[in-house]
Amino acid sequence: MRDLSQAVGQWKQWALWEGAAVGRSARRALGGPGPERDTAVQALKAAAAALIAWALAGWWWKAPMAMLAPWTAIFLVQSTVYRSLKSALQQFVVVVMGTLLAAGAGVLTGNAMLAMIIALPVAMLFGSYARFGTQGLNAPTAALFVLVYGTYSGFDILHRFLETLLGAAIGLAVNALVLPPVHSRSVRHLRSHLPEESAALLHTVADGLSDDGLTQEGAQTWHDRAWRLTDRVTELRTARSWSDESYRFNPGRKLRRSAPLPPAADWDFTWDRITHHIEAITRTLAESAGGSGRAALPDAAPAIVAELLRAAGDVCELDDTLEHSDPGEPGADESRRRRGRDRRAALQRAYTAQSELNSMFRERGDEYLDTFAAVTADTIRLLSDLSSIAGREPDDEAARDDAHGAAG
Template sequence: MKVSIEEGKRLTGKVRSVRVRRWAGQEWAEVRRSVRSACVEAGPERDTLVQSLKAAGAAIAAWGVSGWWFQAPMALLAPWTAIAMVGSTVYQSVRTGIQQFAIIALGTVWASAAMAFTQDRTMVAMLLTLPFMMLLGNYRRFGSQGIYGATTALFVITGGVSSTSTVGHRLLETLIGAVIGLLVNAFVLPPVHLRSVRDRLVRLARETTDVLGATAEGLREEDGMKKSDSWHHSAGGLTGSLQNVSEARRWAMEGSRWNPGGRLRRVGPMPPPFAEDMRWGRVCTRVLALTRTLKTISDDTELPSPSLDFLRLLSDVLSQAGHICAIETELLTGSGTGALHERRDAAFREAWSTLGSLTDSFHRQEPSAAAVGGELLLEARQLVTELTSSG
């Protein structure tokens, strides 16, 4: 019995090790893909790179003005504020700046008053300041900036000085950081997110193509169903990409407010209509449902699987759906030509023809496999329907 328990522990350890290695491999692949995308093409990764470098530059500039030029006693507040000011949109920077300056000013004044009242006794000043500032920071008008009130108060209290001149210096340093951060975000490659919607839709279509291609290829292999867990995991990742599209759409609407970028930068064509977001959302739902059913078949050995002929035809349908997604990717990049539309129409006809063959194969299934086969057939048909709706 001891041997079997030890064996079980070893097996459990091996399984965990495999899962950790698989997770690390997937994360490393995502990191490499993001780095490569930032270097070779315009898109969300490059936007993130630009905004990160801008935030770092704004912090350095704020430190240079407050710490090096003005020799401010608490110059840390300026670069700290500047970093938070470089937001995803200029409007967000302005809104964030107002919220942040207000809460930082409150934290500075309250902490300075507490230090003066307690005659610079740090622990007592913290007791009088931090509970109040944490509660005030949760006030919805301060948004996500509320936490800066308490952290600023900590900086002030641990600084140990509460004179009127130092309070003024701290407010001035905060203002310097806010102004520099706003100016950098608004006039140094100001973020214009019109392109981001198209880029993220292209990314979503490309990832959908990859998932459908991998699933179709696996269904043709003898032991391909063992990969169903990987297919379902990849299909689940499409949900995150879809959320990125929604986020980019919100940024595109917000990004045009108070933004000089429309005049300072070449923004490119307008993003695809919102209906495309909804359509690709429905496509992702169908892909996720298909892979979930295939995973269920693989995991549940007692569940009757459809025939090999049915799975082969399903593979053909998914391969053709992936081909349609690949054409849609080219169309979304703005390279739409008459030839591409003709190729897409031909792919639609081929997919519907194969769906007809898949339906005939379903009618020849054993009654025990009809439930699973019917679910796969329904999802495949709805997938092609959603893809066809763009025509």
């Protein structure tokens, strides 16, 4: 009884948690744009497409296999119009093949069971072809419809093809013309958070080096965060691909007022390099923490690296601010110019610190060659890419040339 009571308590807790999650999702769907609302819209569109297909095929046309039309319409309200069109072609091919296989086996054997033994293995093998994707399972499903209903005449087969085409046309039309799905929100979201998270990590590393010095535990934590930061770029690349697909063959995208074009992809490549430079710097710091000799940094180096990374974090943070400033706000142009100057000033501070680091590297000779060289090279690469997002190189040509000369 005790075990039963515990099981009931766990199921009750799970049900409450699940109900609360559903409630939160429903509130978010009603509250504003987001993934929950997108899911709800697509679900309602699929239901509407099925109702329209049934009204035409079953109620008005009175087709013998009217269920094929709404069944096809539901599955063709996909997450993108391109995917709907691709799925429509795949589904029609596999339905035709499954229907013809079943009809041929039925005519040949005259027995539903024997026909299934012949048709279903072949239909399953045909549907497993990778080009058909998830639609491949419709081949044996179509074969089962034919064999269960036992109608093999040419008229019945033609009706099945027409009903499938009707459902496909309705599903495509509803998906393309009624709030056509456009997936650019994730691109803008990740594009906003990547500079913000990069700035936060660089500031954290700078504060840690200034306050506590280079410790094994702290450096490993920084490296773990930098590793997750590179995952953000992978997510952005996936979101970019998803966004591009949502615009393909989408005649109704201009009807979506809330779906502006996603930002250009050039920005992504620069930040891909920046996040990898940050990851390389934190990895080198983690390897050098607690080390000695060639695996260590000079005593004065962490303070200089901290100043460099703090300024680099300011550049990242100001890049995020500039990207999201509203040009329609009063005084927006002057505000952008001021923040642009601030960003270049931060980059200048970073290059000044880099010049100090280069000078220290040359003075130390090869005593700290391995780790010190790696940190110096990694920070030079970071500043080089940050210069590109700042719009131009820093004003101090000597500092810039000194840094680039050290990189060479």
